[in-house]
Structure formats: structure tokens, C-alpha cells
Amino acid sequence: MAVDAPQIRVTGDVYRNMRNPYLLKDFYRFKTIQLMKDNEVYGSSPPDIFVGRIGWPHVYIGPLVPPQLGDTSILGTPERWADKTIPEIVEMRSMLIRGMHRTSVKSADNGRIEEMMKEMALAEKYSAVDVKLKHAPGGAMSFSENSQPFGPGAPLEEMSIENSRADVRLENAYEDDSMGASTAMLELYENGVEVSKIQRALAAGTLGRKGRRVFVPTRWSITATDDTISKTKLKTIKQYEPIDAVRIYENYSLDNRWIIMMIPGSWEYESMEAWYPNTTWNLNSKEIDMGASYEPFDGRRTYAEIGGCYYAARLAVSERLEALKGQAKVVILREVHSGYIMPVGVWNVREHVRAALRTEPRIFPGLNDAVAYAASKLEIPIPVWMRNGKLLKRLFYQKLLSAN
DSSP: OOOOOOOOOOOHHHHHTTTOHHHHHHHHHHHHHHTOBTTEEEEEEOSOEEEOOTTTTEEEEEEEEOSOOSOOGGGGOGGGOTTOOHHHHHHHHHTOEEEEEEEEGGGTTSSHHHHHHHHHHHBSSOEEEEEEESSOOBSOOBOOSSSOOBOOEEEEEEEEEESOOBOHHHHHHHHOTTSOHHHHHHHHHHTTOOHHHHHHHHHTTOSSSTTOOOOOOHHHHHHHHHHHHHHHHHHHHTTSOBOSSEEEEEEEETTEEEEEEEEESSOEEEEEEEEOTTBTTBTTOSSOEEEEEEEOTTOOSSOOTTTHHHHHHHHHHHHHHHHHTOBEEEEEEEEEOTTOOSOOOTHHHHHHHHHHHTSOOEEESSHHHHHHHHHHHOSSOHHHHHHHOSHHHHHHHHHHHHHO
């Protein structure tokens, strides 16, 4: 059951080593385990669940529960994390202990644990969950660029949920088993349901037609939701007139530098990333690792080379273009500097691009001035970006040729 937090003395050495991902993870993991009593976790889940992908179609599903009671909703709502630091994110998410129950992805409508996963995914708000594990939770915290981190875990022995009340919007989508999953996701989004809740509902097998509902690994459900919503928005956006000037939005968060360029013209999109040495995906190199994914007006047919970040950013961009009632060619330039010591999930891209697009943009009459401004905000020279992508290079040199 939940206990009061022990008084842990934090030394200066801990603060100095907050840039060390291993020490940071171990510090907060220790704090979480100290809150437990034996192999039981009793606390308020945000609510949150996790569906693994290892061994698919037989995967581990289970609740994410902190050993504390009260309003824990922020722990499961990445839409509220854009102003958090990496230590704050690790501290929050390390509190969530994972119960692990192995099942078939096709068992979403069978079994007591499976039913409780759906109940949690449909919940309106945090509710008390009592989890008994087969042994003390172990292992390191789970970190991925695709899904939110969470704390240690152990096989699930039994669990119960108290005073859980369903979100009416999610419950209606669940009860309508004649509606396809994509339609349900779009309807929920239009009804104001947060993207993270839609992703969770999809993962728990609560969306889709009767007989076709399955558990969806969390990392897949995140990308599927971002992709489905943004692709649908783009169908409308492509019918708008192009914007009338070059716009640049920017953001600097978690030692990531973001430049989002919107250029007048028919829809095209390219997202580019530059990972500096000693960052998550570039630990063993002394060179900057760059990647890019592009789509033409008609879209792309293969999975993006840079992964789920591509679709997360595209959702944020499509929301802004819809609000502007215009279409554009969009280039995203992202520098990932050494302060980004560990991946915290694809929400980082979605929410920080959203944050950038909520600010007033810089307006430029032409591409040359916009590119010069972007160059002043980034460390990597623009010609290097152009060599690693295609859209900005093509637009820039087309402009030069047309001026001759």
C-alpha cells in the first residue's frame, strides 16, 4: 500500500550528475522503490497502461501505477510536459511501476486483466489501483524515442480498480463496435479528446469494429494516431490556397533547437534531424548524425526513415495549417544537442513543435531572408542541411535559377 516518502538526502554529487543518464535513472528508481511495501503497489494511476511489442502477437500488457494517491493525472498527460526538464520528466515517470501480464493481442475482449486494461484506458480521470506483483519490481527504467518512459516492473499477480468512471466520449466510441478504428480516432479528436488518451484507447483494444479489436503495442498506437489524424487533416488542407509569405517558428527545449519553416506553395513536407555526439542515437561517434524524411503532395507510401517523430511533427503542423486555412511547403530543422541525455518519447516532438507553432512567427517576404534567419539560429550551416535533405535544397536553388 502507499506509504509516506522517506527522507532521502540529495547530495551535491547527485545534482552535478543530473547530466549522467545512468545516475539520473538510478536515483529516481531508488526513490520509487522506497515508496513500496513488499510486492504491492497501491496508488492512483493517471490512468496509464503499457502494451509491449516484444514477442508479438503475444505481448505483455499491464497498468502503470505510482505508489501514491491523489491527482496523478500529469504523470500520464504529455500534453502538459512541454515546460518540463529531463530530470523532472524522469522523476515523474519513474513513479509509474509496470505490472506485466502476458496475453495474445487478439485477447482484448477476453480475461479479467484484459478487461481492466480497457477500463483504465476509458477512464475519465485518475483512479485508485491495487496491484500485487509476483516479486519486487526490477530492471532499469524504460526509455524510448517512441513512447514515454516508465519505472521498474514485475509480473502481475492480481489487481483491482476502485471508483473508476469512464470518459463519456471514449465510452461511446467503445460501445459503437460498427465504427472502424480510424473513424473512431478522428471522431474522438474532433470531440476534444487529447491525443494521448486516443493513443491509449487504441492500445487497449477499445476502438474498431466488432471482432477486429486487438491490443496494439503502445509505440505503434502512438504513431498510428499521429499519422491517421494528420493525414485526414491534410486532405482538407490541400484544398486551401497557399499562405502568402514565408513563416518561421522556433523553439528551444530540452537542448533541442527547432526551426519550422512554412513556405508558400502546394503541400510538401520534410522533417530533418541532426543528432550531436553523446546524444541518444549518436553515442559512439564524433560526428553529427543527420537524417531526413520527405513526402510530396500525394504523400508517402513507406514508413518514415526518422521514425515516429516524423508523424508527431506532421500532426502539429497540420493543426497549425488548418487554423491558418492555408497550405504550404514545410521544412523542420531539428538540432539535438548534448543536453538531450536520454530519449523521453515522441511526445517531445509533437508538443514542442506545437509550442513553437503557438508563438508569433517571423514573417519574411522571400526565401533568401528566411534561410539567412534560420542560419543565424542554428549551429549547422544551411548548406549541410541541404546536402542531407531534398526539399529546402530544391526550393532554394529553384529560387536562384528563377532570379537569373
